[in-house]
Amino acid sequence: ARRYKIAVIPGDGIGPETIGASLEILQALQETLGSFQIEYTHLDWSSDRYFAQGKYLPDDWMTVLKPHDAIFFGAVGHPKVPDHISLWELLLPIRQRFQQYANLRPTRIMRGVDSPLKNISPESLDWMLVRENTEGEYAGQGGRTHIGQPWEVGTELAIFTRQGIERIFRFAYQIAESRSKKHLTFVTKSNAQRSGMVLWDEVAWQIAAEFPHVKTEKMLVDAMTVRMVHKPESLDTIVATNLHADILSDLAAAIAGSIGIAPASSIDPTRQYPSTFESVHGSAPDIAGRGIANPIATMWAGVEMLRWLGEEVAADAWMKAIEDVCAEGVLTPDLGGKEDTRGVTDAIRAKVIKNAK
């Protein structure tokens, strides 16, 4: 059997619940298929560790994570810690230091999940959002001067490198080329932001020329929200900056019915470093510990992790189980259902075993 090493970081809030549910499915797949075996490293990197030891990450976190084939991540965020602390001490360093430069956010309308849009059918929406994940508005280099004075100035510095833009566009074009529509829309705000964003546009058109079979379109980020709401069927592969894609991917999840099912893969396409598989939703402290968290986003991330590892059979079995269970209306309250995490997980596990046999 093929062997994989996976680092598991359940994190905060509902993270441990949705990760726990997903590990049960992975266990069932492993036992039923017998074709692969996963060795887990369980890591307690979370706000609780921060309260106890003053740090989210140990100093040698890169060394600890490096030997793994993937990182399976729950959620981070605690009401008692400012978000910019918890995120910059746990999630964002991993994305950035491990050069996970492509954040993939597939968006589809699952049968059984209700879109808030009129005139939309599951067939009419199938997007792959490719988010630049290491630079841009998340460079982290802003500052504050004259703190507390009436003349205080605070800045946020977005940094775009030609290298960073080229690699995300090449990756996005490869995805666009592999999909049937061969259509890529890149997002920008170069009418108002006339330096880094203009570089983004220039590099976009340059890489576009390398992929003549893909139809390329440019959209301004503001107009893109209108397009997503009014003409969802006209979009396919979408590539955007770190912040723009952060915003658009939440909108995408909302249009597809719920942020509770949206997965995200933070990928290093060179495979020099492990990639992270996580949900788009946060730690949801308000419902944590109540057993009602929707496990589907994390499970879908688990599916993407299996695909990344090359375990397509297992991935297909899991994804089909998720789709069938949604279609049958076995849903948590956030999707208008009456099931809890346990109920949804059991239903998916039963189908996974059937699908995998």
Added chain:
Amino acid sequence: ARRYKIAVIPGDGIGPETIGASLEILQALQETLGSFQIEYTHLDWSSDRYFAQGKYLPDDWMTVLKPHDAIFFGAVGHPKVPDHISLWELLLPIRQRFQQYANLRPTRIMRGVDSPLKNISPESLDWMLVRENTEGEYAGQGGRTHIGQPWEVGTELAIFTRQGIERIFRFAYQIAESRSKKHLTFVTKSNAQRSGMVLWDEVAWQIAAEFPHVKTEKMLVDAMTVRMVHKPESLDTIVATNLHADILSDLAAAIAGSIGIAPASSIDPTRQYPSTFESVHGSAPDIAGRGIANPIATMWAGVEMLRWLGEEVAADAWMKAIEDVCAEGVLTPDLGGKEDTRGVTDAIRAKVIKNAK
């Protein structure tokens, strides 16, 4: 009769058409009511002027505009000029140098205009979006180094000042206080952007304390898109940075049915400088000159201009005429109707005269 001086800048594309239509209504209002008189300064500041004379604005543009009570603006943008040139040479200098720090974007669902959302009624959506309009991500201070080299770096520097944040929040709270829900949601991305955006949050809560009768809520910009789509009725006054509000206001217009009806007022609340009244949509070169542009966004901006001047009776008559004409289905093709600009304008003028009598 009260007298006003208004500078008219039709600009590019459909701008001259929608401004022309609006001036007809202003003329009708003036004649019917007899209570005010407008003296216009017609300015040809546009891409055509740029082609002919190399400049959008004359050197003394501030002196030319300053004595006016308001600026009535069409649109700017030409296929042959990069947008960052046309905008930074015409629209953005006016917003910034005239300290028009509040950009107001009222959003409502007009009867007769179809929202793309299920489960929404005209009553359930009534937002006032308050956009910071002079700083933040539109500070314009980015740059490019090593242009054209593989190691090129491009930046965009967002600059937030305590002064700039305080004034937009005070203004937004005054609006929130004047509305029946007394509810303000401020938008931020301080989990990922940990300097300027954290200052934004700090100042927000400080000004919130000055307005104890207004309920204050903080939303992250990504989650805000979900809220707007899933719970539109839970929002009232919204305040956001220059870029965030740019994005959210297009989404708002899309949710309300069409970007073709959304107005924007770029206000200097101190009245030291004239304020600008414009539409949210652009110059739409694809339909320019065909007589089918939807004049309603510019007309609604005209209504807001009249309110700013204190001409409430005229403003109400015009707004009611717009609402009635929409409700009767006299609409341009972008709203699914069969009328052209002329037809909609005539219908509105007829009602305006009736309403004003």
